[in-house]
Amino acid sequence: xxxxxxxxxxxxxxxxxxxxxxxxxxxxxxxxxxxxxxxxxxxxxxxxxxxxxxxxxxxxxxxxxxxxxxxxxxxxxxxxxxxxxxxxxxxxxxxxxxxxxxxxxxxxxxxxxxxxxxxxxxxxxxxxxxxxxxxxxxxxxxxxxxxxxxxxxxxxxxxxxxxxxxxxxxxxxxxxxxxxxxxxxxxxxxxxxxxxxxxxxxxxxxx
Ligand SMILES: [Zn+2]
Numbered sequence: 236x237x238x239x240x241x242x243x244x245x246x247x248x249x250x251x252x253x254x255x256x257x258x259x260x261x262x263x264x265x266x267x268x269x270x271x272x273x274x275x276x277x278x279x280x281x282x283x284x285x286x287x288x289x290x291x292x293x294x295x296x297x298x299x300x301x302x303x304x305x306x307x308x309x310x311x312x313x314x315x316x317x318x319x320x321x322x323x324x325x326x327x328x329x330x331x332x333x334x335x336x337x338x339x340x341x342x343x344x345x346x347x348x349x350x351x352x353x354x355x356x357x358x359x360x361x362x363x364x365x366x367x368x369x370x371x372x373x374x375x376x377x378x379x380x381x382x383x384x385x386x387x388x389x390x391x392x393x394x395x396x397x398x399x400x401x402x403x404x405x406x407x408x409x410x411x412x413x414x415x416x417x418x419x420x421x422x423x424x425x426x427x428x429x430x431x432x433x434x435x436x437x438x439x440x441x442x
Contacts, residue, residue: 267287271283276418278416281312281416284301284315286363286426289301289331291317292331296322297320297322300364302315302335304336318334330367332360332373333369360382361385365384371393372400376407385423388430
């Protein structure tokens with residue numbers, strides 16, 4: 236019995252940060268709503284869209300990650316996506332980048348000639364968190380040659396480990412730009428907080 240009580244301070248040590256009011260849902264929502272692009276950082280307008288999607292994902296019960304696809308020449312947002320892995324029902328493939336590319340590719344299925352991946356050359360994918368191995372491979376396969384993420388994911392991200400990709404996939408990244416976004420520290424931090432919040436909610440499940 237006394238061992239149980241002895242564990243209490245240890246458990247509290249872990250529980251207190253998780254219960255921190257700083258990452259309360261309504262606080263995160265107001266942080267996203269009040270966030271404004273900083274003109275010193277060229278990717279801010281698009282990372283903000285990804286953060287808005289991340290917030291929506293979190294509010295729906297998914298992981299707090301969002302993404303958008305942008306036509307580089309005009310700045311037009313051609314598709315948005317968010318983590319739908321846990322809601323409305325469990326789908327292990329529905330990470331934000333997968334949802335985004337599904338939506339974009341589905342939207343093109345009736346457009347003549349749109350199956351040519353080279354037509355993706357003018358598109359830039361922005362995501363709130365560094366893509367995992369599944370999503371990075373999908374992005375490579377999609378033909379999108381530029382991808383920028385806000386928050387790094389040292390544990391699950393694949394972009395900083397691209398050198399470990401199988402040869403075929405590594406070769407396919409040649410000449411492409413997949414990297415950390417040129418976004419403001421405030422946006423990067425908010426992206427990380429939305430991501431952490433989602434992880435806590437799902438008790439550390441993969442997002
Ligand atoms: Zn992923």
